[in-house]
Amino acid sequence: MLEIKNLHVKLEEEDKQILKGVDLTVEAGKVHAIMGPNGSGKSTLSYVLSGRGGYEVTDGEASLLGEDILDMDPEERAAAGVFLAFQYPVEIPGVGNMTFMRTAVNAQRKARGEEEMSSAEFLKVVREKAKEMQIDAEMLKRPVNVGFSGGEKKRNEILQMAMLAPKLCIMDETDSGLDVDAMKLVAKGVNALRSPDRGFLVITHYQRLLDHIQPDVVHIMSDGRIVKTGGPELALEVEKNGYTDILKENA
Amino acid sequence: MALPQAKQDATDARLAALDLPVQGGWTRAARADALSRLTSMGLPGNRDEYWRFTRPGDLNAVQPATAEPMDESDEAPLYADIDALKLVFRDGVFDAEASDALEMEGIEIARLAEVQEADIHWARDLYGQLEARGQDPVDRPFAALNTAFATDGILIRATGKAAKPISIVYVHERADSDPILHHAVKVEAGAEVTLLEGGAVGARFNTALEADVADTGKLHHVRAQGRNRQRVANTHTFARLGAEAVFKSFTLTLNGALTRNEHIVELKGDDAVAHVAGAAIGDGKVAPMHHDDTVFVTHDAVNCESRQVFKKVLKNGALGVFQGKILVKPQAQKTDGYQISQSLLLDEDSQFLAKPELEIYADDVACSHGSTTGAIDEDMLFYLRARGVPERRATDLLVLAFLAETLAEIEDDGIAESLRQRLENWLDRHAD
Numbered sequence A: 001m002l003e004i005k006n007l008h009v010k011l012e013e014e015d016k017q018i019l020k021g022v023d024l025t026v027e028a029g030k031v032h033a034i035m036g037p038n039g040s041g042k043s044t045l046s047y048v049l050s051g052r053g054g055y056e057v058t059d060g061e062a063s064l065l066g067e068d069i070l071d072m073d074p075e076e077r078a079a080a081g082v083f084l085a086f087q088y089p090v091e092i093p094g095v096g097n098m099t100f101m102r103t104a105v106n107a108q109r110k111a112r113g114e115e116e117m118s119s120a121e122f123l124k125v126v127r128e129k130a131k132e133m134q135i136d137a138e139m140l141k142r143p144v145n146v147g148f149s150g151g152e153k154k155r156n157e158i159l160q161m162a163m164l165a166p167k168l169c170i171m172d173e174t175d176s177g178l179d180v181d182a183m184k185l186v187a188k189g190v191n192a193l194r195s196p197d198r199g200f201l202v203i204t205h206y207q208r209l210l211d212h213i214q215p216d217v218v219h220i221m222s223d224g225r226i227v228k229t230g231g232p233e234l235a236l237e238v239e240k241n242g243y244t245d246i247l248k249e250n251a
Numbered sequence B: 001m002a003l004p005q006a007k008q009d010a011t012d013a014r015l016a017a018l019d020l021p022v023q024g025g026w027t028r029a030a031r032a033d034a035l036s037r038l039t040s041m042g043l044p045g046n047r048d049e050y051w052r053f054t055r056p057g058d059l060n061a062v063q064p065a066t067a068e069p070m071d072e073s074d075e076a077p078l079y080a081d082i083d084a085l086k087l088v089f090r091d092g093v094f095d096a097e098a099s100d101a102l103e104m105e106g107i108e109i110a111r112l113a114e115v116q117e118a119d120i121h122w123a124r125d126l127y128g129q130l131e132a133r134g135q136d137p138v139d140r141p142f143a144a145l146n147t148a149f150a151t152d153g154i155l156i157r158a159t160g161k162a163a164k165p166i167s168i169v170y171v172h173e174r175a176d177s178d179p180i181l182h183h184a185v186k187v188e189a190g191a192e193v194t195l196l197e198g199g200a201v202g203a204r205f206n207t208a209l210e211a212d213v214a215d216t217g218k219l220h221h222v223r224a225q226g227r228n229r230q231r232v233a234n235t236h237t238f239a240r241l242g243a244e245a246v247f248k249s250f251t252l253t254l255n256g257a258l259t260r261n262e263h264i265v266e267l268k269g270d271d272a273v274a275h276v277a278g279a280a281i282g283d284g285k286v287a288p289m290h291h292d293d294t295v296f297v298t299h300d301a302v303n304c305e306s307r308q309v310f311k312k313v314l315k316n317g318a319l320g321v322f323q324g325k326i327l328v329k330p331q332a333q334k335t336d337g338y339q340i341s342q343s344l345l346l347d348e349d350s351q352f353l354a355k356p357e358l359e360i361y362a363d364d365v366a367c368s369h370g371s372t373t374g375a376i377d378e379d380m381l382f383y384l385r386a387r388g389v390p391e392r393r394a395t396d397l398l399v400l401a402f403l404a405e406t407l408a409e410i411e412d413d414g415i416a417e418s419l420r421q422r423l424e425n426w427l428d429r430h431a432d
Helices: A042-050 A074-080 A097-111 A119-132 A137-141 A150-164 A180-193 A208-212 A232-241 A244-249 B005-016 B028-041 B129-133 B141-149 B378-386 B391-407 B413-429
Strands: A002-011 A017-026 A031-035 A055-064 A082-085 A092-096 A168-172 A199-203 A217-222 A225-230 B085-090 B107-111 B154-158 B166-171 B180-187 B192-199 B204-213 B218-225 B232-241 B246-254 B258-267 B273-283 B290-299 B305-315 B319-328 B336-345 B351-360 B366-374
Touching: A002 A042, A017 A042, A017 A055, A017 A199, A017 A225, A031 A042, A031 A232, A042 A055, A042 A074, A042 A082, A042 A168, A042 A199, A074 A082, A074 A097, A074 B378, A082 A150, A092 A097, A092 B378, A092 B391, A097 A119, A097 A137, A097 A150, A097 B391, A119 A137, A119 A150, A150 A180, A168 A180, A180 A208, A208 A232, A217 A232, A217 A244, A225 A232, A225 A244, A232 A244, B005 B028, B028 B129, B028 B141, B129 B141, B129 B204, B129 B232, B129 B258, B141 B180, B141 B204, B141 B232, B154 B166, B154 B192, B180 B192, B180 B218, B204 B218, B204 B246, B218 B232, B218 B413, B232 B246, B232 B273, B246 B258, B246 B413, B258 B273, B273 B290, B273 B391, B273 B413, B290 B305, B290 B336, B305 B319, B305 B351, B305 B391, B319 B336, B319 B366, B336 B351, B336 B391, B351 B366, B378 B391, B391 B413
Parallel strands: A031 A199, A031 A217, A082 A168, A168 A199, B085 B166, B154 B180, B166 B192, B180 B204, B192 B218, B204 B232, B218 B246, B232 B258, B246 B273, B258 B290, B273 B305, B290 B319, B305 B336, B319 B351, B336 B366
Antiparallel strands: A002 A017, A002 A055, A217 A225, B107 B154
């Protein structure tokens, strides 16, 4: 589903190489986790895949279902099925959460040549899915993420994921700032979305999120490269021994 | 004191081209006084303190520059869903046929041009009076010119709660029209009325509204200016509030080669509330866009509240000006004054100039003010785009969100929605 080959990325504004040849394949139906120390390039990878400005791809490629995504605008990637659950969901005063989600859903549908969702249909679906994420009507009415707690923001991300039904879900440190109960709730929402035609790329520092979202494959990223790939046991090893041993053996 | 020669010449030339509309009637004294105020202060010059950001040349000119009227049939009429008493002016000339009858329960309505020859009228105590008060401490020559030379206007006296809003509809048809209109509203104690204004008044125009809101009276004023982008406009809103009176004024401005909207508000009775707000959006691509909000709020009583909320969205070299002042007199204790002016610049060619001023002589007051200038927030834009919202639409959503705070100042949701729709239409028309 997602094919990344030899991806090299530097910051646009300064001469600093962040990704130094990332190779990664995420198959449909699978959950891949990326772990790694601070500054290893995990978040950069998520931004580059979703099309955030400020980065320059100097080499390599990335495609989703055979389609090159690196030349697409962020909105085109979204319509093609890329979804990034933000580490820090952005507050947008003045834009209602509901208006935002309906605009997004219908913009994607329009871009794909599908029929737009009517207000009534949208309302029905969003209420249903919001209930599962324990998001009340009040939160739907409020401006996007404004006045939301850390947990509410992350739940709102998962609600958007559910509404947009993407093909590739990239989750950037979704566990940061969450207590155990909130993490369970988020994990439940993510697990409900697991399906044979959807891939997940879960970026995290810690094993604990992976207790709730069971990965199929775990990658360790360091200094802009994936240095080790293994099964779920790799995450446990990190939890127990830290990154130092793994990085040493790959040095 | 003699005027500088350039001022004297400009004033003489302008006055020579104007005729006092009437020589008799109850407005005669007010017009004569205004004319003498004008001749002693002269028309503004580029170096006058309150005209440094907005050059007065196009307003001073003897003849207006031509401004083509615009076809507005591509959108629904303003306030289409609002049941209102409609009064239509075409290039400043009243259109009786297109207007409703001047009658409503609890309200006296008359036209200045129709009643000004009478010996006596209730508006005699108002016409030109607030304008004259508003000349101190800042000269407002065009307001004096308005009082002296206004050819028509609506005189409203509310003695009860108006059954529906009064809507003044302006239609611009001639490329060289130069109307001067003067409205006066007297809201008696406990009375309440909503005044709507909408449309393009003329090629160049000078309008004044004097609003005297007595104790516990309420006046809601909502105005939409546009779409004739070549227009040159100077408007003045003078308000005086009695005890527990409420005055709320909102203006939406779309484009405009030159628009200067002045608000002069005086809180004279304790516990009065005055809110003035404005949203302006301009694209300098086809014609220049220059928008100026000049506000002066005077607190002269105890425990009054004032709010100034002005926001501008500017693109393609559009220029915005905000000059807002709060003056708190020594006896105006417990004043709650607030002022915010913000601009959203959509490119590097656009500009916003702000001059907030506070002058406080009382010691137990809360006054806050702020002014910001910024671009579209890149993080917000990316968040929206990452969810699939195309860049254009995402920018529009952020523009509407930015202006939403000003629209929230309008009490009536239906009226606010009507203006929000105008903004959406504007954004659609200026997509590139």
